[in-house]
Amino acid sequence: MSRLRIGIDIGGTFTDLCVLEEETGEVFNLKVLSTPADLTRGVMEALDGFFADGRSPDDVTFLFHATTVATNALLERKGAETWLLITEGFTGVYETPELGEVRTGSYDYLSYPKPPMLVPQRHTIQIPERMDFRGGVLRPLDEAETRRRLQRLSGSGVESVAVCLLFSFMNPAHEQRLRELVAEAAPEAQVYLSCETLPQIREYPRLATTVVNGYVAPVVNRYIHRLEEALASRRIRRPLYIMQSNGGSLTSGALRNIPVRMIESGPAAGVLGAAHVGRMTGHLKVISFDMGGTTAKAGIIEDGEPRIVPRFQAGEWLVTTPSLDLVEIGSGGGSIAWIDKSGMLKVGPQSAGADPGPACYPNGGEAPTVTDADVTLGWLDPEFFLGGKFKLNAPAAAEAIAGQIAAPLGLELIEAANGIIKIVSSQMVEALRLVTVSRGEDPREYVLVAFGGAGPVHAALLAEELKIPRVLIPPSPGVHSAVGLLVSDLKRDYIQTHFAELAEVTVSEVQSRFEAMERVAQEEFAAQGISPDKIRHERAIDLRYSIQKYELPVPVARTVLAETDKGGWRRTFDELHEKHYGSRAQDQRVELVNYRLTTKVVLPKPHAVEQADHEETPDGALKGRRRAYFDGWQDCPIYDRERLVCGNRIRGPAIIEEMDSTIIIHPRQAARVDRFGNVILELAGEEKR
Numbered sequence: 001m002s003r004l005r006i007g008i009d010i011g012g013t014f015t016d017l018c019v020l021e022e023e024t025g026e027v028f029n030l031k032v033l034s035t036p037a038d039l040t041r042g043v044m045e046a047l048d049g050f051f052a053d054g055r056s057p058d059d060v061t062f063l064f065h066a067t068t069v070a071t072n073a074l075l076e077r078k079g080a081e082t083w084l085l086i087t088e089g090f091t092g093v094y095e096t097p098e099l100g101e102v103r104t105g106s107y108d109y110l111s112y113p114k115p116p117m118l119v120p121q122r123h124t125i126q127i128p129e130r131m132d133f134r135g136g137v138l139r140p141l142d143e144a145e146t147r148r149r150l151q152r153l154s155g156s157g158v159e160s161v162a163v164c165l166l167f168s169f170m171n172p173a174h175e176q177r178l179r180e181l182v183a184e185a186a187p188e189a190q191v192y193l194s195c196e197t198l199p200q201i202r203e204y205p206r207l208a209t210t211v212v213n214g215y216v217a218p219v220v221n222r223y224i225h226r227l228e229e230a231l232a233s234r235r236i237r238r239p240l241y242i243m244q245s246n247g248g249s250l251t252s253g254a255l256r257n258i259p260v261r262m263i264e265s266g267p268a269a270g271v272l273g274a275a276h277v278g279r280m281t282g283h284l285k286v287i288s289f290d291m292g293g294t295t296a297k298a299g300i301i302e303d304g305e306p307r308i309v310p311r312f313q314a315g316e317w318l319v320t321t322p323s324l325d326l327v328e329i330g331s332g333g334g335s336i337a338w339i340d341k342s343g344m345l346k347v348g349p350q351s352a353g354a355d356p357g358p359a360c361y362p363n364g365g366e367a368p369t370v371t372d373a374d375v376t377l378g379w380l381d382p383e384f385f386l387g388g389k390f391k392l393n394a395p396a397a398a399e400a401i402a403g404q405i406a407a408p409l410g411l412e413l414i415e416a417a418n419g420i421i422k423i424v425s426s427q428m429v430e431a432l433r434l435v436t437v438s439r440g441e442d443p444r445e446y447v448l449v450a451f452g453g454a455g456p457v458h459a460a461l462l463a464e465e466l467k468i469p470r471v472l473i474p475p476s477p478g479v480h481s482a483v484g485l486l487v488s489d490l491k492r493d494y495i496q497t498h499f500a501e502l503a504e505v506t507v508s509e510v511q512s513r514f515e516a517m518e519r520v521a522q523e524e525f526a527a528q529g530i531s532p533d534k535i536r537h538e539r540a541i542d543l544r545y546s547i548q549k550y551e552l553p554v555p556v557a558r559t560v561l562a563e564t565d566k567g568g569w570r571r572t573f574d575e576l577h578e579k580h581y582g583s584r585a586q587d588q589r590v591e592l593v594n595y596r597l598t599t600k601v602v603l604p605k606p607h608a609v610e611q612a613d614h615e616e617t618p619d620g621a622l623k624g625r626r627r628a629y630f631d632g633w634q635d636c637p638i639y640d641r642e643r644l645v646c647g648n649r650i651r652g653p654a655i656i657e658e659m660d661s662t663i664i665i666h667p668r669q670a671a672r673v674d675r676f677g678n679v680i681l682e683l684a685g686e687e688k689r
Helices: 039-051 069-075 143-153 173-185 203-233 265-281 370-376 394-409 413-435 455-466 477-486 507-526 565-581
Strands: 004-010 014-021 027-033 060-066 082-087 124-127 137-139 160-164 190-193 240-243 249-251 286-291 296-302 312-314 317-319 326-329 335-339 345-351 447-451 470-473 490-501 535-545 552-556 590-601 622-629 633-640 649-651 654-658 661-665 670-673 679-682
Touching: 004 039, 004 265, 004 477, 014 039, 014 477, 027 039, 027 477, 039 203, 060 265, 060 477, 069 203, 069 265, 069 312, 082 203, 124 143, 143 173, 160 173, 160 203, 173 190, 190 203, 203 240, 203 317, 240 265, 249 490, 265 286, 265 296, 265 326, 265 447, 265 470, 265 477, 286 413, 286 455, 296 413, 326 413, 335 370, 335 394, 335 413, 345 413, 370 394, 370 413, 394 413, 413 455, 413 622, 447 455, 447 477, 455 470, 455 661, 455 679, 490 507, 507 535, 507 590, 535 565, 552 565, 622 654, 649 654, 661 670, 661 679
Parallel strands: 004 060, 060 240, 082 124, 082 160, 160 190, 286 447, 447 470, 633 654
Antiparallel strands: 004 014, 014 027, 240 249, 286 296, 296 326, 312 317, 335 345, 470 679, 490 590, 535 552, 535 590, 622 633, 649 670, 654 661, 670 679
8 A cells, every 4th residue: 555645836837746655755746737717727637647547545645735825815916805803093003014014125214115905994993992911901892882883894795804902912802702793793704813813912013914814814715625625526535734834734724714824835845845955965054946937936944944034024015923034036937028118128027927828838928038038048948848748939939039128129039038037047146145145144155955947947047146156956846845845844833922021930930831832732733633742842932132122032941940941041042132133231131022832743754765876977868969058059968867877977068857847057067966866066166076
């Protein structure tokens, strides 16, 4: 009997399937075009392609999924009709975000662009109630008046109601009662409470995150319902695990009320895969670079683990929930090249996506894209795209670039195509700088793990620009995000605000609060059929100086605590503060703000198959030659990656092709194949034996 672990990643252009046979380590990969009108169709097409060979759905042990449904609903403003319930007199909280909570892009704070309001003022209802900062009731909830005001919901077409009352994270009673009162007035509406979405201090982040949650939830839940029905029709009845922004997976049922945690679902899976490859090859400092058809994503991995941030910017909106540290830009293979009003060549963020796709695609669009430029430069073989599953139309690519870019700018065709590549490369270099240099990291100390269908095509140029010494391209890079799903663990983050001075808090109180949080976590994972012995808990407290507004997390051991541990927490906080900000304030009091608990179920990882060392010459993998452009036309050898073996070395310029991607090796660069089948690109002068 086989044991099959399945990962499915939906991108803007392709839907990727990766299946691991747990006993043998055999991996099966498949790419199909995404189906934007109904994303479940692409998923089912991929699964049907796998099970068509007589495999049994009964052998599925885990089914992991990464999706951009929540992201797209938010960024494209296609979420649900959402209303907001807020404490009377405090509607201005949503209208006037704190300056520190948004990225303004300038210091002109008088005219900074506020994020668009997902809930307009006319859909906001003020609730007559008030809690104090300790959770005490200052003004009881006036239920009669509240019922009268909630009548506005009846017949309004409301799908979702976000509830965010003052200090509900200290006392959720009023929010919980409002859920019942909304059900009376508008039984068809789904209700999302801030005390469940983000039970922590700070009004604007809590409110903004709760509104985003309510806005995307109905869209996400409809998608999950359709997908689970489709899976059941194929006799796949295992729980559906969905990747979260924090790099861990949870069941679809556990995420129904908190889909805001799925905003960075797809990009997170790729970073996990890059971290796994880094640990496997002994590289603990990794830059993850994922370039697909629609976007490019960059993340950073230190000491073998992805960096986590407590909040992130999703488009124009602040989302306060733990996430992998990622930068995403609209630069992918389908990014459209265009000329602005001043006559400057631009690339993206508009994308041709999967429908209609680049001009060179069968039934593709008319706009020139990055993929069209790749074909025109000779980097992609029109006869071998996706292993030859469909042919690319090189004349259509050339016509689109010539007519819409080259002719208006007075350039030769090849100059225009090369210009498109240089511009999109500069945009991606900036994304890599944002996750390294702007974080105080030197990219020269990292290895760049490149994947996605277009990542290996463009990674070498980026490495040269940033002087990154090595680029690692894993096997099957085009489906690497789906591979990342297969190495993920189950994970959930919990937070509880309890504001106090550290000196006044007893260690026994800290212990009891964490134990209470762990009991809740144990119950939630037990409901998924997971035994307590498989669960791991990681504790941390958020500390800050009394003169500060923001805090830093300090780890707390799960051993029996003693009063002397408080001194250790204080010393650790001082050290972390100096590391992050360059100073410490040992004369200041320290305040405890939040308790954080991360609960994990670590799943067994697939075993890497190692190859024996072979000869350096790659002649056995040579499949032909063709002209390719590298600031001039060159006759270029083409290699079949499936026939490359450990020890093979290739000097650029050269091209390596496989089913789901193409690796471009530029002049002055070299490549070698390691024992895991990874292709390692090395800059001139950096080749190591």
